[in-house]
Amino acid sequence: MSKLKYSILALVSAAAICGATSAAAAPGTFLLWNGTSWVNNGTVTFTGRTTASYLQLQLPCDQATFVVDVVNGNAKVTSATFAGSSACTKIVAQNLPWSMVPDTVYTGSNPPFPGAPTLNGPLYAVTISGIRIYLPLPLNVTCPNATGSGSISGALDSSFPANRFAFQGALGPCGVQTQAGYYLSSSVPVTVI
Numbered sequence: 274m275s276k277l278k279y280s281i282l283a284l285v286s287a288a289a290i291c292g293a294t295s296a297a298a299a300p301g302t303f304l305l306w307n308g309t310s311w312v313n314n315g316t317v318t319f320t321g322r323t324t325a326s327y328l329q330l331q332l333p334c335d336q337a338t339f340v341v342d343v344v345n346g347n348a349k350v351t352s353a354t355f356a357g358s359s360a361c362t363k364i365v366a367q368n369l370p371w372s373m374v375p376d377t378v379y380t381g382s383n384p385p386f387p388g389a390p391t392l393n394g395p396l397y398a399v400t401i402s403g404i405r406i407y408l409p410l411p412l413n414v415t416c417p418n419a420t421g422s423g424s425i426s427g428a429l430d431s432s433f434p435a436n437r438f439a440f441q442g443a444l445g446p447c448g449v450q451t452q453a454g455y456y457l458s459s460s461v462p463v464t465v466i
Contacts, residue, residue: 337355366405371403
């Protein structure tokens with residue numbers, strides 16, 4: 274073969290390998306159940322118990338509500354509110370919307386972190402990024418800081434008719450997670466492709 278043919282073969286092979294690697298690493302797409310079929314547009318609400326912490330101080334909230342808008346399979350948290358105590362109602366979600374990106378398969382342990390419940394498989398890894406929250410007294414801190422943002426990771430299960438999502442993460446000096454033994458439940462079934 275000529276050098277040109279070898280060069281073209283090498284180039285095509287490299288492109289194929291890069292394309293396969295990119296496809297394997299690509300994030301998944303959210304689908305919502307509308308009652309009759311899976312669709313890639315709509316709104317889902319996740320509710321459940323969460324805890325925020327800062328320097329050994331904890332702020333447990335009995336009701337966290339995340340409203341997630343899904344457009345063409347891409348999800349963004351457009352609202353995050355908290356209840357259960359006067360301090361919880363004063364938590365302020367900043368820097369919205371937050372990007373919510375699923376991977377097609379979660380390969381970690383189940384439960385996904387110490388204190389999380391065991392979830393029903395298959396599981397999907399989900400990352401929420403762009404997060405900034407203000408935690409009121411007694412914590413009185415903006416996490417991760419006044420101008421930055423951070424990410425949390427979690428696992429979304431395949432329960433029907435309500436999926437369960439357990440997460441945890443560090444936002445600078447703060448920690449946020451679903452409360453030990455608890456998770457957030459979806460208002461409609463959600464899957465990832």
